[in-house]
Amino acid sequence: MTFAELLRGSVHEVAAGIIGWTLLVDGVGGRIVEVEAYAEGDPASHAFRGATARNASMFGPPGHLYVYRSYGIHWCANVVCEQQGRGAGVLLRALEPTHGLERMRERRGVADERLLCAGPGRLTQALGLTRRDDGADLSRPPFELRAPISPVVVERTTRIGISRAVEQPWRYVEARSSWLSRRRRAG
DNA sequence: CACAGGATATACT
DNA sequence: GTATATCCTGTGA
Numbered sequence: 001m002t003f004a005e006l007l008r009g010s011v012h013e014v015a016a017g018i019i020g021w022t023l024l025v026d027g028v029g030g031r032i033v034e035v036e037a038y039a040e041g042d043p044a045s046h047a048f049r050g051a052t053a054r055n056a057s058m059f060g061p062p063g064h065l066y067v068y069r070s071y072g073i074h075w076c077a078n079v080v081c082e083q084q085g086r087g088a089g090v091l092l093r094a095l096e097p098t099h100g101l102e103r104m105r106e107r108r109g110v111a112d113e114r115l116l117c118a119g120p121g122r123l124t125q126a127l128g129l130t131r132r133d134d135g136a137d138l139s140r141p142p143f144e145l146r147a148p149i150s151p152v153v154v155e156r157t158t159r160i161g162i163s164r165a166v167e168q169p170w171r172y173v174e175a176r177s178s179w180l181s182r183r184r185r186a187g
Numbered sequence: 188c189a190c191a192g193g194a195t196a197t198a199c200t
Numbered sequence: 201g202t203a204t205a206t207c208c209t210g211t212g213a
Contacts, residue, residue: 160204160206
């Protein structure tokens, strides 16, 4: 499976299917273990009310980045998915750090591996992603996406940090991963 | 564990 | 103009 093939699916298929892939930026990154799907017609999605200056990338080509400022402090990065031209995306929430740990420690200012990429704001800081990367093509350098070699077990849970459509189980995580931003809800 | 401070772009009235 | 946002961190129990 190539990245281009993965992107042909729905936003939910992309979200579930991208778990276990390795994302590198300039050779720094790790395995994707946690994402959230923001679908067409989803009230929690930035694209819900149509295209604006901020979310323009979400209506652009699939496989590019949508990067935006969150709470005035953090950057959050999404993989743009196409859903009938309406704008959809997969929010990158956590990586299992595998490449360039030292570089990520420098950028994050913390030594604890568990805190390098566990959370959308931490992940972008560790990879050095900012507004400059909004709209960037993930299939070209400095970006690299490698498919997993062995099968990945994916679980669905509810999304985090949103105020609408809170019950939708559109957060996808690797089962039993210890690198998530939050533990799976009990039960 | 709970809580609140931080700091800014954007959307909406 | 005002409110709110796909959050992180430090502090005090």
